[in-house]
């Protein structure tokens with residue numbers, strides 16, 4: 077059946093995706109899910125359930141052992157080199173291991189994705205300033221990243237992931253090291269990016285993020301995906 081013009085376009089399509097790490101660790105099993113453009117989705121599940129693996133598959137950091145993944149209509153399985161780099165430019169990622177450039181300033185770290193896509197310096201400066209304000213880190217603009225606390229590094233990673241207004245944002249445990257007020261600021265930033273059109277997948281253990289949400293919540297259990305009401309997807 078063809079898609080009606082009123083249906084939102086699909087941003088992420090996973091079809092029977094399985095991921096096995098060598099020698100025989102089954103991280104994800106037969107996952108099928110469609111995520112619409114502009115959707116915000118919470119991915120929950122116990123430690124080791126496969127959340128990070130799923131996010132890594134979506135940005136091409138890992139490849140599926142079986143099945144198909146399409147991002148905005150393009151199958152990622154066969155993407156390499158420039159084509160993969162081009163796809164990644166449209167994806168903002170904020171993962172648990174931060175990967176900040178520790179010897180560079182906070183502002184330089186946030187600016188990277190915008191510089192890579194040749195945004196104007198004035199625009200970059202304004203965006204960096206706005207993001208730091210939003211995350212209550214304005215005083216850290218010129219601080220070297222390695223001098224930040226873990227919670228501050230986590231917020232800079234998030235700011236970097238949304239800075240270039242990507243079409244898709246993948247976030248792994250965005251609030252793990254944060255207090256309640258800072259958690260609200262982080263979620264407000266993600267909601268703002270979502271309102272601006274970004275498709276967002278948030279992997280989290282923090283039930284305060286999704287307890288009263290109107291967004292979809294999916295749970296991974298031992299590598300299988302369930303909707304929050306317990307039905308196998």
Ligand SMILES: Nc1ncnc2c1ncn2[C@@H]1O[C@H](COP(=O)(O)OP(=O)(O)OP(=O)(O)O)[C@@H](O)[C@H]1O
Pocket residue numbers: 097098101102103121122123124125126127128129130
């Ligand atoms: N590079 C790897 N090589 C081998 N096994 C891996 C690798 N990465 C993850 N795994 C295994 O795959 C399974 C899923 O791991 P994953 O990191 O995706 O879980 P998670 O739900 O994100 O956990 P957490 O909440 O603790 O971050 C686990 O059994 C893990 O040990």
